[in-house]
Amino acid sequence: MYLPKIDEEKCKQCGECVDVCPADVLGSDDEKTNVVNPADCLGCESCISVCPEEAITVEEI
Ligand code: SF4
Ligand code: SF4
Numbered sequence: 001m002y003l004p005k006i007d008e009e010k011c012k013q014c015g016e017c018v019d020v021c022p023a024d025v026l027g028s029d030d031e032k033t034n035v036v037n038p039a040d041c042l043g044c045e046s047c048i049s050v051c052p053e054e055a056i057t058v059e060e061i
Helices: 016-020 046-050
Strands: 003-005 026-028 033-035 058-059
Touching: 003 033, 016 026, 016 046, 046 058
Parallel strands: none
Antiparallel strands: 003 058, 026 033
16 A cells, blocks of 8 residues: 655645546645545555655555
């Protein structure tokens, strides 16, 4: 399993990671971008690649 995390201090709410994630793991509401569905994470690291703020980490657990 994989555990994606978003560093709230770094995240600028651009939404790129939400758009790129193939498994709908990430989502955003009016205030911030969140990991909403961690169990579905594939560990593909596309979110890491796309994030301009280097705010995302994906740990294998
Ligand atoms: S590693 Fe892949 S599946 Fe997991 S949150 Fe990032 S984009 Fe989504
Ligand atoms: S791509 Fe990075 S900066 Fe943009 S919403 Fe996702 S975590 Fe935040």
